[in-house]
Amino acid sequence: xxxxxxxxxxxxxxxxxxxxxxxxxxxxxxxxxxxxxxxxxxxxxxxxxxxxxxxxxxxxxxxxxxxx
Amino acid sequence: xxxxxxxxxxxxxxxxxxxxxxxxxxxxxxxxxxxxxxxxxxxxxxxxxxxxxxxxxxxxxxxxxxxxxxxxxxxxxxxxxxxxxxxxxxxxxxxxxxxxxxxxxxxxxxxxxxxxxxxxxxxxxxxxxxxxxxxxxxxxxxxxxxxxxxxxxxxxxxxxxxxxxxx
Numbered sequence: 001x002x003x004x005x006x007x008x009x010x011x012x013x014x015x016x017x018x019x020x021x022x023x024x025x026x027x028x029x030x031x032x033x034x035x036x037x038x039x040x041x042x043x044x045x046x047x048x049x050x051x052x053x054x055x056x057x058x059x060x061x062x063x064x065x066x067x068x
Numbered sequence: 069x070x071x072x073x074x075x076x077x078x079x080x081x082x083x084x085x086x087x088x089x090x091x092x093x094x095x096x097x098x099x100x101x102x103x104x105x106x107x108x109x110x111x112x113x114x115x116x117x118x119x120x121x122x123x124x125x126x127x128x129x130x131x132x133x134x135x136x137x138x139x140x141x142x143x144x145x146x147x148x149x150x151x152x153x154x155x156x157x158x159x160x161x162x163x164x165x166x167x168x169x170x171x172x173x174x175x176x177x178x179x180x181x182x183x184x185x186x187x188x189x190x191x192x193x194x195x196x197x198x199x200x201x202x203x204x205x206x207x208x209x210x211x212x213x214x215x216x217x218x219x220x221x222x223x224x225x226x227x228x229x230x231x232x233x234x235x
Contacts, residue, residue, distance in 0.1 A: 004114045034088075038081055039081060039084060039085040039088060040085075041085070042081055042082045042084070042085020042086055042089070043085045043086070043088055043089030043092070044085075044086065044089035044090070044093075048093060049089045049092055049093060052092050052093040052095075052096035052097075053092050053096070055096045055099070055100065056092060056095050056096040056099050059096075059099040059100065059102070059103045060099060062103070063099070063102065063103060063106060066112075067106050067110065067112075
């Protein structure tokens with residue numbers, strides 16, 4: 001489960017908050033950066049790369065914020 | 069500048085894109101492994117309890133908690149203040165007990181004064197009794213006047229009046 005985080009009186013698992021934060025602001029900026037650099041067509045299969053990118057950012061945030 | 073170079077060279081873009089894509093997938097795989105290792109060697113939870121180090125703490129007095137100085141799972145040491153129970157009822161009880169004590173002490177002092185006054189009254193009464201007895205029983209001329217207490221009630225007094233007058 002991991003530690004519960006109090007958000008305005010409701011408790012959420014830390015991984016859920018990280019995933020929600022990642023979903024809200026991360027995917028657009030990551031995909032936007034690749035697209036802006038013109039690397040979007042060359043990074044490989046989008047389903048694999050963007051899923052891996054989402055997992056990478058989520059786990060980095062989780063380990064950094066809650067396991068540091 | 070770098071963006072212009074990348075945009076102007078499709079080969080470079082392709083190379084960088086592939087390296088970046090492979091790097092993303094590899095980094096994600098590494099982070100999954102790191103996370104699993106972290107999950108296994110350092111498990112964390114808010115719901116577990118450890119019986120070996122579980123110590124029940126209860127205050128000796130009851131009351132409402134007005135200050136809480138710890139949070140869940142915080143490491144504390146001996147002597148740390150955990151919470152503060154509302155001291156006002158106990159302060160009021162203390163002041164009331166002190167007032168009762170002061171009142172009782174006043175009452176004791178008053179009773180002591182009354183006892184001293186009563187003792188003095190007893191001494192005064194004894195002195196008056198002795199004085200009255202000496203007036204009655206010690207005629208100066210030794211004429212043998214009878215003591216007032218030996219005389220029956222209602223008996224004639226004038227026979228000894230002269231002797232009393234001489235006393």
